[in-house]
Amino acid sequence: MNTGTSMRRVGAVTLAAATAATTFAAAPAQAATQTHRGHGPKVVSHHQHKRPSHRPAAGFRPVHRAVAEVVAMTSPARGQVWFVERAGNGRVMLERKAGNRWSTTRLPIRLESDGSVKIHGSAANDVWLTAAGQLWHFDGRRWSRTGLPGGARATTVHDVPGPDVYVGLSGGHDTTGIFRMRRGRWTSLGRPADLDIDAKIGPTYRPTDLTQAGGRWFATWNPIAHNATYSEVSFVLERGGWVQPFQTLFKGAGEYNELGAWLVPSRDVQVSLGRSARSLGSTRGGLCKVWIKGTGEQQCTTRWAVGSAALLANGNIVVGGDDYTPTGKPVVQGTFGIRTKAGAEKLVAGDPGDKTLAMAVEPGTSMVWAATKKGGTTTIQAWKG
DSSP: OOHHHHOOOOSOSEEEOOOOOOEEEOOOTTOSOOOOOTTSOEEEEEEEOOOOSSOOOSSOEEEEEOSSEEEEEEOOSTTEEEEEEEOGGGEEEEEEEETTEEEEEEEEEEOOTTOOEEEEEEETTEEEEEETTEEEEEOSSEEEEEOOGGGOEEEEEEEOSSSEEEEEEESSTTTOEEEEEETTEEEEOOOOTTSOSSOSSSOOEEEEEEEEETTEEEEEEEESSOOSOEEEEEEEEETTEEEEEEEEEEEOTTTEEEEEEEEEEOTTSEEEEEEEEEETTEEEEEEEEEESSTTOOEEEEOSOOEEEEEEOTTSOEEEEEOOBOOTTSOOBOOOEEEEOTTSOEEEESSOOBTEEEEEEEOTTSOEEEEEEEETTEEEEEEEEO
16 A cells, blocks of 8 residues: 555654664574573473364364463464463563464563553564553564654554554654654654544543554544543544544443454455443443445444454454353353354354453464453464364
8 A cells, every 4th residue: 555645644744763772682482491681581481382182173272371361462474373461560471382382471561550552463573562652573583672753652553564564652742643664764644633632622542453454544543531421433544534434332421331342354345343342231242344435334243242353364254252141141151253254154163261352363364363261261272264
């Protein structure tokens, strides 16, 4: 996509990046241990994954127990999955699988209690992470912290093959929005004109999700502060700027509390929204599809309470369910499922436990990874779709 012609530039168009001195080497996939020195990474565990002794039925199956609760996941290359965990005292752990080997690295980052974490990579030597407002990059050998313009905080990231990375920033009038960073230079892709960025009246919005599909950019904005009612809103980048095609999740005066929302656009510009909301003691969820062009009609199904979702190479969307409790009724167990491009739904074998935390698909394949939680245990599951 030629962002130079399709973007609407807002505020400062180009900003010089400050390069932070913080750099540390990452543990190679072959190493068994690494001595922790200074503020560098510490390999906590390293082991060979053992194959199960029997072949389970087709569907998701557990392959690994995570160190702590997973908060973000990506698959930058075939045969690889990376997931970020929030450990005790806000510590950030990174686990990754390359081939049949798993490694665990402790990152020098501490999260706030509600700190957002995003990770995305386009290759095994090009992975980006946002956590605690910081932006980090892995080049295949080491992680290094990248400076941000004007004291901004990084809120989301999406990597594309090549020298460009796209980052959501929050901080000030000229440093809040979606930015492209290329070799240390920052270029603004603008921000929605009708969102309050400076917090003069009402909620202040920051970008929280960023993804690309069908040659277009999609971004979701979430309020930092709010009054009685507010909504999380999503936009698509058109030639005239950011256009709001739909409202992701509406929240009203204490009636709804968000449990989870995700955005999965597919190549034909069909956008699927996940909803999980609690209303008057019950929990309901659904998979919705919205067409950007045409009437914009939103169609939803409530067959599953959905915790996370991912787009398969064939255009289908795989979802991971959450348990939920209808008012006055027993708990309904969550399930895995698929929504096809034609709108059909079907179950996928496997148990997502109490809830699905995150999902990722290996590039160009239908190999799906899911992080699920049951009680205090987080498990990594896999399925060849």
